[in-house]
Amino acid sequence: MPTSAGEAVAVPVGWRVMSTLGTLGAGHIGSTVARLALEAGYDVVLSNSRGPDTLRDLVTDLGPRARAGTAQEAAAADLVLVTVPFARYRDLDPDLLSGRVVLDTMNYYPERDGRVPELDEHRTTTSAMLQQHAPGARVVKTFSGIRWDHLGDLAQPSGAEDRSTLLVAGDDAEAKERAASFLDAIGYDALDAGSLAESWRFENGQPAYTAAYVRDGQTGRVVGEVEGVPADAARLRDLLGRADRGLVLP
Numbered sequence: 001m002p003t004s005a006g007e008a009v010a011v012p013v014g015w016r017v018m019s020t021l022g023t024l025g026a027g028h029i030g031s032t033v034a035r036l037a038l039e040a041g042y043d044v045v046l047s048n049s050r051g052p053d054t055l056r057d058l059v060t061d062l063g064p065r066a067r068a069g070t071a072q073e074a075a076a077a078d079l080v081l082v083t084v085p086f087a088r089y090r091d092l093d094p095d096l097l098s099g100r101v102v103l104d105t106m107n108y109y110p111e112r113d114g115r116v117p118e119l120d121e122h123r124t125t126t127s128a129m130l131q132q133h134a135p136g137a138r139v140v141k142t143f144s145g146i147r148w149d150h151l152g153d154l155a156q157p158s159g160a161e162d163r164s165t166l167l168v169a170g171d172d173a174e175a176k177e178r179a180a181s182f183l184d185a186i187g188y189d190a191l192d193a194g195s196l197a198e199s200w201r202f203e204n205g206q207p208a209y210t211a212a213y214v215r216d217g218q219t220g221r222v223v224g225e226v227e228g229v230p231a232d233a234a235r236l237r238d239l240l241g242r243a244d245r246g247l248v249l250p
């Protein structure tokens with residue numbers, strides 16, 4: 001059942017046909033999502049820019065159901081995680097992403113990625129830019145608004161009282177449901193944050209950006225060693241409601 005912004009994304013009953021996750025990028029977020037997916041019974045193919053050999057230690061650490069592959073091998077998985085520095089998304093071959101449900105974790109950090117005028121001028125969003133680069137991809141923005149350490153720490157089984165919610169945004173309702181199904185399997189509920197055009201509401205610099213998962217009172221980017229705390233849908237709705245495109249990135 002398609003959802004609208006502000007609604008929980010339901011997980012269709014019995015819809016657990018996806019069994020492999022591929023990652024383009026295998027750093028903090030890529031390896032954390034990989035670990036959660038492996039714990040949930042997925043097979044995982046990780047890739048990076050330097051080639052599978054450079055991921056040998058990581059896949060050994062992750063265990064026998066993880067393997068390192070090429071971008072082509074990773075992108076052939078049921079679900080594809082795009083988790084590279086934002087400035088690098090144009091390096092990814094759009095053909096590999098065509099027809100794939102793509103979970104986009106990327107954030108724009110001008111100090112790392114360089115200035116991007118269309119983002120600074122609020123003409124688009126980071127995920128809409130990925131979608132434009134790979135028109136055949138079924139892009140869903142998620143994982144981008146939680147820090148990797150909190151993501152690893154806060155996963156809880158379905159129904160747990162202290163289960164956290166992650167935001168999902170996208171233009172393809174079924175892809176969003178597939179993303180929600182994956183999130184459910186790895187330990188999170190999903191809240192619909194609207195379309196890719198609306199996904200600026202949890203981009204870097206917005207109140208809902210990473211601060212949902214620390215003690216109430218802080219909004220915006222979380223830095224330093226801060227304990228992660230669970231955040232439910234109500235907390236995320238509240239922070240999303242405080243989104244303001246006039247906020248300026250440092």
Ligand SMILES: NC(=O)c1ccc[n+]([C@@H]2O[C@H](COP(=O)([O-])OP(=O)(O)OC[C@H]3O[C@@H](n4cnc5c(N)ncnc54)[C@H](OP(=O)(O)O)[C@@H]3O)[C@@H](O)[C@H]2O)c1
Nearest residue numbers: 025026027028029048049050083084086091106107147148
């Ligand atoms: N860190 C967080 O807490 C966090 C939270 C939410 C979202 N994010 C966002 O998620 C993305 C990844 O963040 P991260 O912290 O995981 O970064 P990271 O630790 O620096 O890892 C980046 C990964 O991307 C790979 N990579 C770089 N260029 C590539 C390319 N052209 N093709 C394929 N792989 C490439 C790197 O591999 P090589 O070393 O081989 O280049 C590395 O495995 C960023 O956009 C970030 O803003 C991060």
